[in-house]
Amino acid sequence: MNRIITSLSQVSAQYDALFVDLWGCVHNGVTAFPEAVAALQAYRASGGKVILVTNSPRPRAGVEKQMVHFGVPQDAWDSIATSGDSARAAMFRGTVGQKVWFIGQPGEEKFFEPLSIQKNPIEVTQVPLDEAEGIVCTGPKDPFADPDVMRPEFEAAIARGLKLLCANPDIVVDRGEEREWCAGALAQLYTEMGGESLYFGKPHPPIYDLARRRLTALGTEVPDDRILAIGDGILTDIKGAQGENIDSLFITGGLAAGETKTDRQPNAEALKAFLAKEVYDPTFAIGFLR
Structure with missing residues (x-):
């Protein structure tokens, strides 16, 4: 104990x-x-x-x-x-491809800026789901919406064999008195549906x-x-x-x-x-x- x-x-x-x-x-x-x-x-x-x-x-x-x-x-x-930063390093090594479908909120564009300490990063571009080689997820577009809203897109992504790079393995977080969903909740759903999620944060x-x-x-x-x-x-x-x-x-x-x-x-x-x-x-x- x-x-x-x-x-x-x-x-x-x-x-x-x-x-x-x-x-x-x-x-x-x-x-x-x-x-x-x-x-x-x-x-x-x-x-x-x-x-x-x-x-x-x-x-x-x-x-x-x-x-x-x-x-x-x-x-x-x-x-x-x-x-x-850990997930960005993996993304710029090409872990989920060069053309990625992005799931996240406005204002998170800095995620797509290469790390200064990383040598020879690949060029990564954001594209629609039907053109993507992989998925990058920093969090839900709406942190208060049930993760299940992503099922239709996830079914399409899984059918194409896309891997999902999860930039935050947390399931939920409390902002003051309000509880919000995090990227980990989406990655968990993606895995439960049969997709492959890649994690770079704790644990x-x-x-x-x-x-x-x-x-x-x-x-x-x-x-x-x-x-x-x-x-x-x-x-x-x-x-x-x-x-x-x-x-x-x-x-x-x-x-x-x-x-x-x-x-x-x-x-x-x-x-x-x-x-x-x-x-x-x-x-x-x-x-x-x-």
């Missing part, structure tokens, strides 16, 4: 680096959580490194701008690894490889047993950490607040029942990052 702690500082001395989820841990999609920010600032002041590891389909620069808007100060983190290895590269770029070599992953997604953050053999801190007051009966802290019995059902066992648990 994991250990319920009351603050990050109780265990942080065991680790030289943190891989920290953003949405639900550091901000709620509208504003920053002051206690979480303070905890990360204190950790960095003690010499630790903070890599923000997010399933956002945005490039790193876009997430940086978003955090300024939410009120997350730059002294709370060192670098950022996004699912979007899948590519984003952790990117996070380690970001850490190394800071001039810091940190072994896996000195890294702590922090997040509120049991099927993304915690499952991913287990797959990478790194310790984890489960934020129970995020997506699983209801199931774990979290007020300030989780109810121990409710947490135990939830983890038994999900079959994932974080190293530590806490109501909210602080």
Whole structure:
């Protein structure tokens, strides 16, 4: 059984680096959580490194701008690894072809800008579904619409054998008090219908490889047993950490607040029942990052 702690500082001395989820841990999609920010600032002041590891389909620069808007100060983190950057790198290697059908919202054109660190990217163009060699999905066109609205197009895509590149494996996210569907919900439906979905965010290895590269770029070599992953997604953050053999801190007051009966802290019995059902066992648990 994991250990319920009351603050990050109780265990942080065991680790030289943190891989920290953003949405639900550091901000709620509208504003920053002051206690979480303070905890990360204190950790960095003690010499630790903070890599923000997010399933956002945005490039790193876009997430940086978003955090300024939410009120997350730059002294709370060192670098950022996004699912979007990991997926973009794969797209520009030709993973789903050169002609792609795009599923996403207006304003996400930067996803199609090559990464400066990538050598010899292929040319990728957006085309209608009937001309596409593959699919790129950053999220639903309408985050409040049931993913089932995509069934007709998905049937046509599957009939043509198109692969779907998913830039954000999250199923849902809470923006303030509202819950929205994410790209992972569409990729899940596509797979259930018989299509092939490719993932590059948590819990899948590519984003952790990117996070380690970001850490190394800071001039810091940190072994896996000195890294702590922090997040509120049991099927993304915690499952991913287990797959990478790194310790984890489960934020129970995020997506699983209801199931774990979290007020300030989780109810121990409710947490135990939830983890038994999900079959994932974080190293530590806490109501909210602080």
